[in-house]
Structure formats: C-alpha cells, structure tokens
Amino acid sequence: MTENADRRAAGDAGGPFVIPGPHAPQAAPYAIELRDIVKRFPGVVANDGVNVAVRPGTIHALIGENGAGKSTVMKILYGTQRPDEGRIEVNGVEQRFKSPKDAIAAGIGMVFQHFMLADNLTVLENVILGAEPGKGVKIDIRTARETLTELAAANGLEIDPDAFVSELGVGERQRVEILKVLFRGARIVILDEPTAVLVPQEVDELFVTLRELASTGVTIVFISHKLDEVLAIADDITVIRKGKTVATAIPSQVTARDLAQMMVGSELPSAATRTATVTDIATLKVEGVTMNATARGSRPLLDNVSFTVHQGEIVGIAGIEGNGQTELLKAIIGIDRIDGGSISIDGHNLVGVSTSDRREMGVGYIPEDRQREALLLPSPLWENAILGHQRSARFGKGMWIDQAAARAYTEQIISSFDVRTPSVDTISLALSGGNQQKLIVGREMLADPKVLVAAHPTRGIDVGAQAAVWDAIRDARGKGLALLLVSADLEELLGLSDTVLVMLRGRIVAKLDPAKVTKSELGEYMTGAREVAA
Amino acid sequence: MSINRKKVFYALAAPLGAFVLAVAVAGLALLVSGKNPFVAFKQMVIYGGTVDSLITSINEALPLFVSGVAVAIGFRTNLFNIGVEGQYRLAAIVAAVVGAELPGPGFLRIIMAMAAAIIVGAMYASIAGLLRAYRNVNEVIATIMLNGVMTGLVAVLLKWDLIASIKDQQLRTSRLPKSAWFPSVTFGGSELYLWVFVAIAIGIGYHYLINRSRFGYELRASGINPGAALAAGVNPKRMIVKTMALSGAVAGLVGMPLLLQRQHEFTQQFQQGLGFAGIAVALVGRQKAAGMAAAALLFAYLTRASQALTSPPTRGTKEIGTILQGTMMLAAVVAYEVVRRRAEANAIHEAAHRAAVQFAEVPA
Structure with a gap:
C-alpha cells in the first residue's frame, strides 16, 4: 500500500x-x-x-x-x-x-484562522466549552483544570488557565485554540x-x-x-x-x-513602489491626537499621535493588532471621537465634521473587519458597491439613487479588480472572502479618493489580484493620493510605503525608512524590544 | 433555464404552502369540533364571494395595510414598532377633534385631520425612538409601555368636556360634518371607501422611498449592518429616531379610513387591535408593498368570510377565521426563512462556481 x-x-x-x-x-x-x-x-x-x-x-x-x-x-x-x-x-x-x-x-482537530473564542470567558472555560467533563449538569472543573495544565506543560503551551481571553494577545489566543483541539483528544x-x-x-x-x-x-x-x-x-x-x-x-x-x-506557474509579484511621488503638500495632518481609554485606569487608546501624509505619499503603520491602529483609522474617518489634538485635511480641521461629510471631502476607508464594517451581506453587489458613496452625485440626483449608474460602477469594479461573481445582483454573502475584499478595495479606489485610510487591503486575496491592488495603489499615489496604510503583511507594508511608522500601546514609537529596515528589526520595534530611533 | 421562473416559484411557494397548511389545520379544528370542514369552507367561500363581502374586505383591508406598512418601515431597519396600536389610536382621537372642531371647508378639514394624525403618530413614536437612540431603552419595551400610556391618555381626553361629551351613554368627540366625510362609491348597494387611493399612494410611496431613495438605502443599510452603515457615514442614532418617526407617521394614518369613512367620531369603541394585526401583515407580506396589500386583503377576507360560520349548520365555529390567519402567519414566517436559506445557498453555490470556473476552462 x-x-x-x-x-x-x-x-x-x-x-x-x-x-x-x-x-x-x-x-x-x-x-x-x-x-x-x-x-x-x-x-x-x-x-x-x-x-x-x-x-x-x-x-x-x-x-x-x-x-x-x-x-x-x-x-x-x-x-x-x-x-x-x-x-x-x-x-x-x-x-x-x-x-x-x-x-x-x-x-483530527482544526485551528481556524479566525479564532472562535468567547472573550468574556477564561482560558479554561473556553477550552472546555462544548466538551465539559463531568456528570449531568455539573462540570468537573477540577479534572478539567488538571487535564489542561498537564496538556499545556507537556506541549510547551504555557498559559494561565484563569486569564480572561479578552486580556490575551493574538499569539496567546492561538495557543488557547490549539489547547482546545488537544483537549478534545486531537x-x-x-x-x-x-x-x-x-x-x-x-x-x-x-x-x-x-x-x-x-x-x-x-x-x-x-x-x-x-x-x-x-x-x-x-x-x-x-x-x-x-x-x-x-x-x-x-x-x-x-x-x-x-x-x-x-x-x-509564474514569479511572485512584488509590492515595491518604484518612483518617489511624494510632494511637500500636506494632505492629511494628524497632530497630538489622543483618545481616552474606554475602561477607567487603562492606558489611552491613542496617546499624542502626530504625523503627516503628503499628497502622493504612502505612510505605512506597523504594529501588533490592538495597539491603536484601528482606533486611529476610525478617528480619521470620523467613527470614533478623539479627546485631544486635531486631524485636518488640506488645512480644514475635521472637528465636528461628520463621517458622511468626510466621505464627501474625498476620504476613503477600507476597514479592518470587512464583515462588520464594510459589507451588507444579504444585499446585491451593486448596493454594496455604493456603500459609503451613496450620497455622491455620481449615484443619483436629489433624493433618488441612480441604479443604472450604481450597476455600471459595480461592473467597472468587477472588471478592474477581477471580482469573480455571477452578476452584479449576486448577494455579497455569496462571494468568497477574497472576492469580497476586492470589491471593497475597488469601490474605494475607483471613487478617486483624495485620502485613503486602509487596513489590510490585500488580506485574503490571491497573488494575482494582490498585484492588481498594488498596481492600483501605485497609480493612485502617482496621481496624488495620500494613503495611510495599516497592514500586517510586512512585505506589503515595507514594499509600498514611503515612510513607516510603528505603533505600540497607542503611541507612535518609531519612524522608519522602509528601504533601510528589515522585517525582523521592524518586528522588534513592534514588540517594544527595540526603542526609538526617530 | 429561466432564472426568473425560479424566482417566481420561490416567491410564491412559501405563501401558497402556508395557505395550504393553514387550511389543513383549520379543517382539522373543524373536524375535532364535529363539523364537516368541506361544508364550512363552502359556506365561507359562498358568503365571502358576494359583492358586499368583497367590498367590505377591501374596506377592512385598508387600515390593516397601512398598519403593515408602519410596522414594515421599522422592520427594515431592525426596529420593532409594537406601538402602532397606541400611535394610531392617539392620532385618531386628535384627528377627530381637529376635523370636527376647526373651522373650514370639508376638504380642508380632511387634510387637517390627516395631517394631525401624521404629526401625533410621528411624535408619539419618536418618544420610543429617542429613548432607544440616546438612552438605549429597547424600543419593544418602550412602545409596549407607550401603548399602556395611550389607553390612559385616550380615557382622560374623552372625559375632557371641551372635546367630548356623553351621547347615547357613550363618551364621544363631536361628529365630523358631512362635508368632511371622505367620498365613497356604491356598488350593488355596498360602499367602497375611496380612501383606498390614499392607501395605494402610501404603498407606492413606501416602495420607492425604501427601495429607490438614498434615505431608504441608508435606512436598510443600518438595519442590515449598523457597523457598515456607520462607516458609510450614516448616523445610526439619528436614523433610529427618523425611522421611528416615519413609522409613527404612517401609523397615525391607520385609523383614518375608519374615522373619515365610517365612524366620523372617536369613541372608546373605536376599533382596536389594528396595530398588532399590522405586525402579521408585515410578516406575511414580507415588508413588500404588494405582498402586504395581498396579506391585508386576505386577512380582511378571512375575517369577513368566517362570519358565515355564525349560521347553521356550522354555527359557533367563527374562530376558524382566526385560526386560519394565525396558522398562516406562523407557517409563512417559517416558510420564508426556509426559502431564504435556500436562495442564499443557491447564490453561494453560483458564486463559487463562477470563481472556480476559470480553473475548469484551463485544459488539464
């Protein structure tokens, strides 16, 4: 055999x-x-x-x-x-x-890419969830704890069984996921x-x-x-x-x-940006932005963050997830309110300007969580394609939406970004994650934004389409787009960015030249192992 | 292969299935009570088929339909307005007073009464909207409680001698002058309320507002995915308040065909329960204008036709009408969900096919 x-x-x-x-x-x-x-x-x-x-x-x-x-x-x-x-x-x-x-x-056990953990339960509770030892309605917590501790020790997966999952970092959460499948005998x-x-x-x-x-x-x-x-x-x-x-x-x-x-069947595309297009016109200016913590006593979500994105510049933000990047993007698009400092576009202070007005000023947004922030899953693609641009003159006059224009726009996204879909009337739920992402990137890019704040624009999409997105980003940069890019893909970040900032605990801890920094150095800044050189 | 035919099938399979199931359950109930279901259904069909019954069904369907639209507006943005009941009754008493007491020619009184109804309905519903948006009070709880408040308010208002007095042992508002009665036409001795055109206008307006306008788009977007709507520039709190106000405005009109075409005054006996019936209409009609119109007509027809069961040989089984309506609503809701999942699975399948088809085209 x-x-x-x-x-x-x-x-x-x-x-x-x-x-x-x-x-x-x-x-x-x-x-x-x-x-x-x-x-x-x-x-x-x-x-x-x-x-x-x-x-x-x-x-x-x-x-x-x-x-x-x-x-x-x-x-x-x-x-x-x-x-x-x-x-x-x-x-x-x-x-x-x-x-x-x-x-x-x-x-056989499976650890999914997206963790399936309950934040408000402890590690131990998460591990036994659905496979609780014990008789009847009583859970034998003691046995469970012993088994878990043994498993963890035997496999080098050190973790505090009583820590709440919400307090854990990404790496630790993954360990919990692995323990979960081992606990089930995998x-x-x-x-x-x-x-x-x-x-x-x-x-x-x-x-x-x-x-x-x-x-x-x-x-x-x-x-x-x-x-x-x-x-x-x-x-x-x-x-x-x-x-x-x-x-x-x-x-x-x-x-x-x-x-x-x-x-x-071919060589890998590269994220490298070729020519410098950075101008000295400051398009997006973030000055001393502070956002207070939601829970009392914890560190501020954003702590005195300042930087400028010029016309034709890509500023990359590196950082471990949960160090303020999400909040920064949300503050710029106007979803989260800032408690101090200022954000301005072309010199216009954005204090008190609503998200929809910011959109109309030409700010595009590719959110981190596409399911939660970017898509109407049960709605057809053409309705998804105008989300965030529904008030633009491009898609209708007065109070009515011009469906024909919206459909034509969707077709344009589909062909430019190779979105694989049966039609513009397909519900977005039906598309694979990569195709959903291409639709989202396409709708923001084709709207010709002046400023784009983007989180992980190529997450989950395949190599060919990734190259197309990178090309589109380079083109837009050449035409003067100011892009603030958050990405966990360090190759993409170093390849595309003109400047790389590192965020740690809500602060910008380093400003680096992507041409002169290696991935592992960047990693050290991200974890705080290496300190400022800016 | 026609996708359209498939779509039509999916659209009709669920309501038809629900209807068949409802008839079966009602038949069973008749059998249990020792009556012949076939005889009973035949009685219903004969009585329900008379001109008088058909016209009555249309007239009775009007408030049901408007109530369905009011509930549906809330549904489209994930708000459950259970308070249509309170909104329309409070609106009706105010409209009755405005229509009867303010000076002016008849048509102006009609317009003033309807405007008053819209404003009162919108304001009353806004209370729940504001509570939900800014104090995070669940709108279901708030509207239910406001229904209770309405009952008391209406009772107090009826005791106020400026607007109501006792006639024929009942507290009543003053009667609207004949000139302020909404016109009707007569067919074979039965009056058809011409308010039906107002209802049609409401249906058309609802359809275009929800499906074609920017406001409707934003309203639906916040119902489907509040996070995405927020990122797209929709203020979710304001959207809640606006939606509740709009729902309430339509709810205010629920009592208008009754006030302007039948009662011409408000009494404690002013028809109740239309707000709750509207929830059933919105569910069975899938919040689509045409669907809700069909559901309202069907419900009104069943209520009317089941009156036949007050005479022999099936006397005493009038509640069959209610059984039919209730079963149909439950079955329809379940069937829609099944069909929705089917359609969703189909779409996913098609998209996966389209995504993979490029590989298939490459010769292996």
Whole structure:
C-alpha cells in the first residue's frame, strides 16, 4: 500500500514540477492519507485528484494560491464536505466523515484562522466549552483544570488557565485554540493560515510550539501561502494548484522561488513602489491626537499621535493588532471621537465634521473587519458597491439613487479588480472572502479618493489580484493620493510605503525608512524590544 | 433555464404552502369540533364571494395595510414598532377633534385631520425612538409601555368636556360634518371607501422611498449592518429616531379610513387591535408593498368570510377565521426563512462556481 502511495505521489500527481517526495517506504501507516480526492460542484471541479500523505509526528505544509482548492481539501479532512471520489485514511483506517464530529472522533482537530473564542470567558472555560467533563449538569472543573495544565506543560503551551481571553494577545489566543483541539483528544492538528495574524516574533514562538508538539507525536498539517515560513517549519510540503496536487517537496531541496513557481506557474509579484511621488503638500495632518481609554485606569487608546501624509505619499503603520491602529483609522474617518489634538485635511480641521461629510471631502476607508464594517451581506453587489458613496452625485440626483449608474460602477469594479461573481445582483454573502475584499478595495479606489485610510487591503486575496491592488495603489499615489496604510503583511507594508511608522500601546514609537529596515528589526520595534530611533 | 421562473416559484411557494397548511389545520379544528370542514369552507367561500363581502374586505383591508406598512418601515431597519396600536389610536382621537372642531371647508378639514394624525403618530413614536437612540431603552419595551400610556391618555381626553361629551351613554368627540366625510362609491348597494387611493399612494410611496431613495438605502443599510452603515457615514442614532418617526407617521394614518369613512367620531369603541394585526401583515407580506396589500386583503377576507360560520349548520365555529390567519402567519414566517436559506445557498453555490470556473476552462 505504501509503495503504491509512493508511486502516485512521485509519478502520477501530474504537472511539470514533480520533485521526488520524501516518502521512503516505512512501517507505520500515514497519519493522514488522501488518495485521488475529487470534489465536484455543478459545472466545476474544485478538487481533481488530490493526493496527500502525511507522516505521523511531522509538520506537513499544504500550500497553494487562494482558490487552488486548499480550503476544499481542508473541509473534506474536517468532515464539513464529502468527497465525490477518492479515499481518506487516518492512521491506515479508511474514514468517511459525515460531520466534524466524526473527524474529531478520529483524532483530527482544526485551528481556524479566525479564532472562535468567547472573550468574556477564561482560558479554561473556553477550552472546555462544548466538551465539559463531568456528570449531568455539573462540570468537573477540577479534572478539567488538571487535564489542561498537564496538556499545556507537556506541549510547551504555557498559559494561565484563569486569564480572561479578552486580556490575551493574538499569539496567546492561538495557543488557547490549539489547547482546545488537544483537549478534545486531537492527535492530528490542522492549522489554517496560522501566521496570518502574528508578528515575526510570535511566528517564531508558534514554530517552537509546533516543533514541540510534533516531537510528542502530534501530527501537524500547516496550511499557508507564505513560502519562507513553510520552508522554515515544514518537514514535507504538498503543493496544490488548480485543484490538483502538482508536487511534493522537502524544504532542503527547494527554494521559495521554486515553490512560488509550482504554486502559481509564474514569479511572485512584488509590492515595491518604484518612483518617489511624494510632494511637500500636506494632505492629511494628524497632530497630538489622543483618545481616552474606554475602561477607567487603562492606558489611552491613542496617546499624542502626530504625523503627516503628503499628497502622493504612502505612510505605512506597523504594529501588533490592538495597539491603536484601528482606533486611529476610525478617528480619521470620523467613527470614533478623539479627546485631544486635531486631524485636518488640506488645512480644514475635521472637528465636528461628520463621517458622511468626510466621505464627501474625498476620504476613503477600507476597514479592518470587512464583515462588520464594510459589507451588507444579504444585499446585491451593486448596493454594496455604493456603500459609503451613496450620497455622491455620481449615484443619483436629489433624493433618488441612480441604479443604472450604481450597476455600471459595480461592473467597472468587477472588471478592474477581477471580482469573480455571477452578476452584479449576486448577494455579497455569496462571494468568497477574497472576492469580497476586492470589491471593497475597488469601490474605494475607483471613487478617486483624495485620502485613503486602509487596513489590510490585500488580506485574503490571491497573488494575482494582490498585484492588481498594488498596481492600483501605485497609480493612485502617482496621481496624488495620500494613503495611510495599516497592514500586517510586512512585505506589503515595507514594499509600498514611503515612510513607516510603528505603533505600540497607542503611541507612535518609531519612524522608519522602509528601504533601510528589515522585517525582523521592524518586528522588534513592534514588540517594544527595540526603542526609538526617530 | 429561466432564472426568473425560479424566482417566481420561490416567491410564491412559501405563501401558497402556508395557505395550504393553514387550511389543513383549520379543517382539522373543524373536524375535532364535529363539523364537516368541506361544508364550512363552502359556506365561507359562498358568503365571502358576494359583492358586499368583497367590498367590505377591501374596506377592512385598508387600515390593516397601512398598519403593515408602519410596522414594515421599522422592520427594515431592525426596529420593532409594537406601538402602532397606541400611535394610531392617539392620532385618531386628535384627528377627530381637529376635523370636527376647526373651522373650514370639508376638504380642508380632511387634510387637517390627516395631517394631525401624521404629526401625533410621528411624535408619539419618536418618544420610543429617542429613548432607544440616546438612552438605549429597547424600543419593544418602550412602545409596549407607550401603548399602556395611550389607553390612559385616550380615557382622560374623552372625559375632557371641551372635546367630548356623553351621547347615547357613550363618551364621544363631536361628529365630523358631512362635508368632511371622505367620498365613497356604491356598488350593488355596498360602499367602497375611496380612501383606498390614499392607501395605494402610501404603498407606492413606501416602495420607492425604501427601495429607490438614498434615505431608504441608508435606512436598510443600518438595519442590515449598523457597523457598515456607520462607516458609510450614516448616523445610526439619528436614523433610529427618523425611522421611528416615519413609522409613527404612517401609523397615525391607520385609523383614518375608519374615522373619515365610517365612524366620523372617536369613541372608546373605536376599533382596536389594528396595530398588532399590522405586525402579521408585515410578516406575511414580507415588508413588500404588494405582498402586504395581498396579506391585508386576505386577512380582511378571512375575517369577513368566517362570519358565515355564525349560521347553521356550522354555527359557533367563527374562530376558524382566526385560526386560519394565525396558522398562516406562523407557517409563512417559517416558510420564508426556509426559502431564504435556500436562495442564499443557491447564490453561494453560483458564486463559487463562477470563481472556480476559470480553473475548469484551463485544459488539464
């Protein structure tokens, strides 16, 4: 059986990039083996011959572009979708998962990209939620605590079981998520883009944790499109493109460039901005802005923040999530009120100016949380496309909305930003996250803003579309856009920005030249390990 | 393959299904009470089909429809105005006084009365809107309590001898002069209220305001996603106040066909319960103007037709009308949700298909 698997992995996977895999014949069965998985949706094949063999106790990376079929594989492995063809084996036993329950019973656990934790409960409560030990209605808290402490110690996942989740950082929350699946008996842990939300230092910590887990025999499936990280952590790599596994590789034998070629069939685009277009006209000026804490006694959300974004300039803000970036953007667009200082555009102080008036002055906004702040999920795309611009003269006269103009605008976004949708009447809920994001970016960019405040504009969208967004941003910058960019993707941030500011605990702690700073230096500023040079 | 036909099917499947289920449940209730359901339904259809019944159904549907629109305006921005009941009764008594006591020709009195009703309804509903927006008092609680306050207010107003007096053992406001009666036409001996045109205008206005105007867009946006509306420049607090005021303004008109076409005065007996019935109309009609018109007509028809069950051989089963209405409302709400999820799943499927189709086009 294993010989067959070897032959398939090495020879039959198809595609020009086959690199001899690491699958030496071995005695123990694979922790997970997917064979010839086919999953069809009417008219289209999402998975068309996926073969993955994961050796027990290893870290196996599954890489591919967005839309390549990674998430379908993941859903099949976790039991939320059933394959039309093919076999799933877990530890050598064939499995037919009807639901995630079956997958959990087979020892598979999933850590989602977006954490599913209750903020107002403690770590312990979160971990046992839904799997409470004990009889009847009484929860055996003591046993739960002991089990959790043991699990945490054995796997190097140190955490205070009584801390409230709301007090934890992103890295710690991820640890809680991992503990959650281990608590449910998982010996195979699937992590979906786990590093997307982490800063470099936290990524390093996560990798140490993953190594420790693997050394205790836990098998890890690591889904990612960040090639450097994959090369740093994985024992084996499987590449998926257009629904097929096109190659398997081991990190020591490939470079990031090789992997990129396997993934997209071409080179990776770069975020680098070419020519300087910065003028000395101050468009957006933020001076001494302060925002008080919501809870008494805690630090201010924004503390004496000052900077200027000139016409034709991109100012990037680096920082670990939750250090005031969100509040800063919201203050500029006028959602949150500031308690001190001033924000002005072209010399007009924005005190007392409503969000809709700021919009009319030409301020665009790409919020951090697209579901909560940017979309009307049950509404058609054309209604989403004019959100925030509904009062613009472009979309109607007097009190009426010009539907034809709105639809034409939507078509324009769809073609310029490659939004994949059946029509402008499709509800935005139906679109994948990446396509939703392209719609949001498109509607703000095509409205020709004077100032754009943007959070993670390319989060969740695939490499090709990312390049299109970067191009659009560069173009707009050339035409004089003042862009304030918050991004967790440091490559994007360093590549696009003319100036990089670092935010920590509501303050700007460093002003850096993106051409002269490395990612890891930036990471040190972000965590406060390195102090001001500005 | 016609997507339109599919859409029509989805739009009609739920209400038709609800209707069939309601008839089945009512039939069962009739059987249990020892009556022959077929006989009863036949009686209802015969009686409900007379010209008099049909015209009465239209007349009775008018306040139901307007009440449905008032509730629907709130629904579209996620506000539940349970206070239509209080708003229309308070508006009706003020309108009755304005129409009867102010000097002027008949048509002016009609306009003044309706204007007064709109203003009173809007103001009364705004109390709940302001409380919700600036004091975070749930509008459901606030409007229910304001309904209670209304009952007392109306009782006090009726005791005020400046505006009401006892006639035929009842406290009444002064009667509107004949010139201030809204016109009607007679068909086969039955009067059709021409206020029906006002109701149609309200329906059309509602449709365009909600679906085509910037205000309607912002109103719906804040209902669907308050966070996104805020980021888009909509002030959510002001939107709550405006929506409640608009809902109340329409609610104020609920009692107008009754006042201007039938009663011509306000008494303690002025028809009650229309505000609550409006909630059912808004739900069954899915907050669409045409849907609510159909629901209002159907409800009025059922009420009228079930009067047939006061005579033999099925005497004493008049409540079948209420059973039909109630079952239909419950079933419709469930069916709409099922259909909505179906349509949503379909859309997701189609979009996934479209997103993936580029891969399929590439030869393997």
